Amino acid sequence: MSLQKFISEAISPWMKKDGADSDIVLSSRIRLARNLKEYKFPLLATMEESSAVVKQVKESLLTDDNQETGPLELVLMEDLKANEKRVLVEKHLISPNLAEQSKHGAVILSEDESVSIMINEEDHLRIQCLFPGFQLTKGLEAASRLDDWIEERVTYAFDEKRGYLTSCPTNVGTGLRASVMMHLPALAMTRQLNKILPAINQLGLVVRGIYGEGSEALGNLFQVSNQLTLGKSEQDIVEDLRDVVMQLIQQERAAREVLMQSSKLQLEDRVYRSYGILSYSRVIESKEATQRLSDVRLGIDVGLLENVSANILNELMILTQPGFLQQYAGEVLSPDLRDERRATLIRERLKLENDTNE
Amino acid sequence: MKCQECGEREATLHFTKIVNGKKAEFHICEHCAREKGEHIPGSNSFSIHQLLSGLLHLDKPINTSQDKVNRPKELVCHNCGMKYEQFTRTGRFGCAACYKSFEDKLDPILKRVHSGNHTHSGKIPVRVGGGIQLQREIDSLKAQMKQYIEREEFEQAAETRDQIRALEEQKKNQGEG
């Protein structure tokens, strides 16, 4: 398969659209945990019960033409090969837990993959809506409409006092997890993150690094999300998160400006070294690749590097993960081979970009 | 080793976190871990469920052999058969009815996890919760009516009373339909 075709098939269509503040916020996600009233939660459900949940959800949601999401498709985990599941995980469409441990796990996907509904993960339903850039409020509205549409068709477990009943007490109430993926290289470089992140934790929000093959935060990518789901309205939860993200955006922009004023040459050198390594290396580990990609992306955002579209770096962050590398290679690869293929894929991708810009 | 957050309690959770490519060691007590909401992805040794389970275990009374004889009947969910003890171990419920079965024990647990909250004040589903939505409106109108009466604003009170009647009628019809 040609690289161009592979990429167009590998990247979810929703990712290709532009969103607000996309120089810093890569994506916004709204997740709603829901359960069906009459079934045991997946933890205790028997194989028969889990299979009945899939059947009921399928019959309820796949028959109608849904205005909100367009046509939906259901994929059973048991029908997928290990690497196909891995690719869905790397695209953030399913969780590792659904891929590996669920009984009769399944996922319902919209055509542009902006909607994914996991079935029989920790809860019967995990409704997820993904948006490019910073679009939390719009995201909540869309997810809520989809939730209403689903509720017309299946009976949710709901309690006046506790709200939407979930398997884990950490999700009960709204069942809402709102999160944004942020690229914060300047705050990291200027060592301000260490001061900011603990303060954010105190506001009832969680910040996590994005973890790759090892356990290290990669590529200056951070996911900020709400922790509390009970006692506050969905709107308040999202607004609190939005306010904090807005502050982080401002601070990141300010830090980028300071870097450009105080050490433009050093920054330019760093950006171009990383670009050089990505363009010419023959072997590259995922940790180095994501760090270099982060540098190049920063270079594009502050105007030091032209003729490279910001999108290809979002793409490469995903494409250079093990599942995709193996999908592209069409075979299972050892870690050493992956490092080689990763370097090749990045080189080819950057060359493709140069060719189209000439 | 003392907890590095509070400096008082003994640190029971030890982990390394990588921030900006630098390794940082953390030693904190369970109390502070809970306050900070620490959860380290990618490390199985410290999942939210285990943390939660650890917290739930604090509730459990220590049984002596004498207690075992007079121990009150074990708390079990009538619907799915999950034992309360099992819930504290897994940190997860077995079914929706568990929330009612373990009701008496839940407030403090939920308060811990949700910054002091134990009652839902968010979205109410239209179909399942329709009656609840109406009841909330009726309750708030009743409170309003009481205020009007206290202020001797009888015209408004009468209007509000009619609104309440209409809603109660609606609720009755919904219940029958």
Ligand SMILES: [Zn+2]
């Ligand atoms: Zn402490």
Ligand SMILES: [Zn+2]
């Ligand atoms: Zn139960």
